[in-house]
Amino acid sequence: MDQNDQYRYFRDYIHSRVRTIPDWPIDGVQFRDITPLLQNPATFRRLVDCFVHRYYDHDIDVLACIDARGFIIGGALAYELSTSLVPIRKRGKLPFDTVSESYNLEYGTAEVELHKDAVSKGNKVLLLDDLIATGGTMLAASSLIKRQGGEIIEAAAIIDLPDLGGSRKLRESGIDVYSICEFEGE
Numbered sequence: 001m002d003q004n005d006q007y008r009y010f011r012d013y014i015h016s017r018v019r020t021i022p023d024w025p026i027d028g029v030q031f032r033d034i035t036p037l038l039q040n041p042a043t044f045r046r047l048v049d050c051f052v053h054r055y056y057d058h059d060i061d062v063l064a065c066i067d068a069r070g071f072i073i074g075g076a077l078a079y080e081l082s083t084s085l086v087p088i089r090k091r092g093k094l095p096f097d098t099v100s101e102s103y104n105l106e107y108g109t110a111e112v113e114l115h116k117d118a119v120s121k122g123n124k125v126l127l128l129d130d131l132i133a134t135g136g137t138m139l140a141a142s143s144l145i146k147r148q149g150g151e152i153i154e155a156a157a158i159i160d161l162p163d164l165g166g167s168r169k170l171r172e173s174g175i176d177v178y179s180i181c182e183f184e185g186e
Contacts, residue, residue: 010046010049010050010180011180011181012181013043013046014037014043014046014047014050014158014180014181015180015181015182015183017036017037017040017043018032018033018034018036018037018158018159018181018183019032019033019035019036020032020033020183021033030183032131032159032161032183034069034072034130034131034158034159037158038072044076047073047158047180048073048076048077048080050180051073051077051128051156051180052077052080052081054156054178055077055081055126055156056080056081058124058126058153058154059124059153060081060083060124060125060126060153061083061084061123061124061125062083062084062085062086062118062119062123062124062125062126062150063077063078063081063083063084063085063086063125063126063128064086064087064088064114064118064119064125064126064127064128064141064145064150065078065085065086065087065088065128065129066088066112066127066128066129066137066138066141067087067088067089067090067093067112068090069129069130069131070088070128070129070130071087072130073128073130073158074087074128077128083126086114086115086118086119086125088112088113088114088141088144089112089113089114090110090111090112090113091110091111091112091113092113093113094113094114094115096115096116096117097115097116097117098113098114098115098116099113099114099116099144099147099148100112100113100114100144101113101140101141101143101144102140103136103137103139103140104134104136110136110137111140112137112140112141112144113144114141114144114145114148116148118148119145119148119149119150120148120149120150121148121149121150122149122150122151123149123150123151124150124151124153125145125150125151125152125153126152126153126154126156127141127142127145127152127154127155127156127175128155128156128157129141129155129156129157130157130158130159131157131158131159131160131161132155132157132159132160132161132166132167132170132177132179133161133164133166134164134165134166134169135164135165135166135167135168135169135170136166138155138157138166138170138175139169139170139173142155142170142173142175152175153176154175154176154177154178155170155175155176155177155178156177156178156179157177157178157179157180158179158180158181159179159180159181159182159183160177160179160181160182160183161182161183161184162182162184163184167179
């Protein structure tokens with residue numbers, strides 16, 4: 001199997017194991033549940049390996065993971081890539097001095113925070129979350145990283161929902177985007 005065939009195999013494998021929960025957390029939202037990816041050890045290994053193979057030869061100083069599902073993959077990936085792990089959390093969850101940024105969700109608003117000492121000027125940062133929907137969370141997180149002088153090498157997610165425009169907004173803001181799989185119009 002060549003590299004492109006292997007990529008398609010893993011993309012399809014991961015896609016087929018994401019569970020869709022209709023009308024959660026509100027009517028009309030198709031929630032993409034990654035829990036099945038985590039419950040099966042072989043699937044979880046393949047999921048982490050997809051990211052490891054993508055980034056093993058990149059020069060990454062910091063892996064910035066977004067609360068909360070980004071943390072699940074982030075710990076394993078930071079270990080494999082030998083990078084520092086920085087949590088980007090919902091407002092009020094970090095105990096030290098923070099910087100914060102507000103953003104819009106597809107069904108509300110929220111705010112994320114980052115410790116003021118989490119990213120240093122010139123750090124090369126990989127931004128990671130489970131899903132890209134409207135892009136608000138990643139754009140807010142990227143703003144926090146840039147304010148601290150970090151350089152985002154890419155925004156990565158397990159799932160992209162391109163119909164909601166988030167990955168497009170990230171690219172328009174100058175951030176490269178990678179996702180393992182997409183759910184379009186579903």
